[in-house]
Amino acid sequence: MRAIKNSCVMAADELGGNPSPWVRRFAGMIPAGGTTLDLACGGGRHARLLAVLGYRVEAADRDTAALAALARVDGVTVLEADLEGGAWPFCGRTFSGIVVTNYLHRPRLAGLLAALANPGVLIYETFMLGNARYGKPSNPDFLLRPQELLGRARDAGLRVAAFEEGRVDRPKPALVQRLCAVRGDLDAPLDQPPTICRATSSTPPGVRSSAVKTCGVPKLR
Numbered sequence: 203m204r205a206i207k208n209s210c211v212m213a214a215d216e217l218g219g220n221p222s223p224w225v226r227r228f229a230g231m232i233p234a235g236g237t238t239l240d241l242a243c244g245g246g247r248h249a250r251l252l253a254v255l256g257y258r259v260e261a262a263d264r265d266t267a268a269l270a271a272l273a274r275v276d277g278v279t280v281l282e283a284d285l286e287g288g289a290w291p292f293c294g295r296t297f298s299g300i301v302v303t304n305y306l307h308r309p310r311l312a313g314l315l316a317a318l319a320n321p322g323v324l325i326y327e328t329f330m331l332g333n334a335r336y337g338k339p340s341n342p343d344f345l346l347r348p349q350e351l352l353g354r355a356r357d358a359g360l361r362v363a364a365f366e367e368g369r370v371d372r373p374k375p376a377l378v379q380r381l382c383a384v385r386g387d388l389d390a391p392l393d394q395p396p397t398i399c400r401a402t403s404s405t406p407p408g409v410r411s412s413a414v415k416t417c418g419v420p421k422l423r
């Protein structure tokens with residue numbers, strides 16, 4: 203195995219799929235030091251991204267098999283929980299960064315926004331109304347209404363750093379809404395890629411060295 207120090211070394215395989223460009227763009231705004239949350243993390247592509255950027259991550263989902271693989275990742279703690287039924291598992295806790303992608307459960311949205319620390323950064327991206335013409339999800343319960351994330355973030359007292367809604371063609375045609383919002387007086391650069399990197403001691407298992415790239419930002423295939 204090839205030893206690599208002080209570099210961000212990451213391939214899509216190791217991240218459990220390609221992180222969303224939206225999350226990659228804003229992840230570096232999350233303040234250092236606290237714990238971040240990847241809510242409904244699935245395979246954990248964003249939990250892994252956050253971990254490799256040097257953040258402590260809690261990754262929550264009900265999918266036991268996905269969490270089992272994620273639990274082996276340095277810097278990631280997994281929480282198996284039903285995020286929709288029963289008690290809210292994050293009661294009384296706050297997170298310096300919250301990432302949610304491709305997931306919406308409206309009844310818990312206010313509680314989720316309240317769990318953003320001060321200072322803290324929320325990065326959210328999921329499908330919106332109209333997506334049914336492209337495929338799933340098509341149930342309106344799982345689709346944001348026009349401008350909904352924007353309104354919810356402002357109602358929660360967050361400052362909106364970036365918001366977009368509309369059609370994307372990759373990774374598949376879909377109608378999405380994306381938000382990055384900040385709580386508190388956070389002086390984080392908008393225009394610099396994330397550079398905090400966890401030192402990686404060796405080429406990750408199962409990743410061919412030819413597939414590995416090194417730089418200040420995680421490189422994805």
Ligand SMILES: C[S@@+](CC[C@H](N)C(=O)[O-])C[C@H]1O[C@@H](n2cnc3c(N)ncnc32)[C@H](O)[C@@H]1O
Pocket residue numbers: 241242243244245246247262263264265283284285286287302303304305
């Ligand atoms: C479409 S996947 C998105 C995964 C990940 N955020 C991503 O974008 O790669 C939705 C995730 O929500 C999780 N999920 C759905 N309902 C849930 C619930 N009631 N409690 C916990 N997790 C749930 C699923 O297990 C799944 O991993």
